[in-house]
Amino acid sequence: MKNISQISQEALGNDYYAIHLIGEIDINYLPQLETTLKPITEMAQLKGIILDCKKLVFIDSKIVGFIVYLYTKLSRSNQKLIIAETNETINDIMTLVGLSTIIQFTPTFDEAVKQLNVYVTQ
């Protein structure tokens, strides 16, 4: 069965957002990902973003590159990026290039929200 790929956003309070990545997100979805994230990253009050990967099946190196760019951009403004609930394949792709050494990963989405709450209240 063919995976239906989708990118959606969810506001988790005023300070942080979740981006839900579903299916196979490759270079073809990069413009949509950029469009979704641009207004969010430009918000002055933004404290952090969670990339929800629970239903993510595949990403290619262009998307990994974009995640690195997003991490760099958020870090410069003291904002946090958390990658939540990656399956084994996604985890392999991300850890292989070394993303796990610079970006925080959490096993569940709730854990990511908890981590961001802690970060926001700090």
Add this chain to the structure above:
Amino acid sequence: MKFIRNSLTNKALFLFTILVFAGVILGIAFNRLQIKSASLNLILIVLAIILLVILLLFIFDVVIPVGRVTKQITNLLTGKNYKRIEPITIDEVGVITHFFNEITRDLEKISYDIRERRRMSSELDIASQIQKDVLPKEVPEAPALDIVAKTRTASEVGGDTFNFIPSADNNQLFIYIGDVTGHGVPAGLIMMMVDTLVNAIISRGVTNGRELVVYTNKLLTPRINARLFMTSVVLRWDKLHQKMYYTGAGHEHILIYHTKTETVDAVRSGGIALGMIPDVSQIAQEKEIPLEIGDTIVLYSDGITEAKNKTGEMYGLERLTESVRKNGYKPSAESIFDGVTKEFANFVGEYVQIDDITMIVIRYRGNEAGASKSKLTISKEGVQQERKSVIWDWE
């Protein structure tokens, strides 16, 4: 008046009507005034003047505009210089003139695009050639190793690279494979940059792969876009002690075929891709790969594991590992390479190549009798058409 001006037929009808009307008026006038003695000459002169006026109108309104546009069309068709014409009528001749102007404008645009495409294609060919020239022509001396390395770009310029560079004291041989995010010209430019940096850093006297990765990353990161990075594995062959070491920079697994057990280990290369963060000194590590005679190391880029067949299924690490296991017993790096790439080509069938692919097979042969200088083969095909796996067969 517009009714008359916008059609040649209407014009002809109009002029014919004038002629008939003039004849009728003249007839009525002669009859009413009872000018019986009016000479035939007078009638003919008046009619001749009217005809002349009609003829002049016809010449200026039809013949001259048609002549102007016909001349320019003939010039265009015979390859001579032509120029666009300002339409002076709005009838069929005006429409033809406008059409001629539009068509020549489009032709000039198409012609410009073709010239530009040719120029870009020629520049891409040059870039492709420069990139091929950067790839090593032969492996520096390392008699204990049997090496085959090949790369195929998905477009004219690729983002995969590899090289074999001896250390300044010639006691070590650095072997690296690199894969820049994406492919095409941006990836190719970074590949060239990294290759230059790696060569320069080794020539300055680094003693291990970790230093090489740390320095390359330090120089590369501020020079590239934050979205671009290069994954890499650096192998260091200690010629004196015949030991192999690796330093990962976020690259694919290193496959190691153990000849004794006929098994393959897929070792995570570790580290972080070059260009992601400014300092990787706390992350990069050099580790040893214990080798016995007959063992083989396979390095590859993700263009192989992420290649799909016509049903959209990826080749994947598991198939590649199994393929190395099946072919690892073969007596030379070349035969192992051939076996692995044949299985890969069979899997992907005619699916179009969308990413650069590179593979290096290094077989440790120790001081086997007859061991000669390491062999290096680099694919050289140009890329002007969609890559299909039937021509991926690297034989």
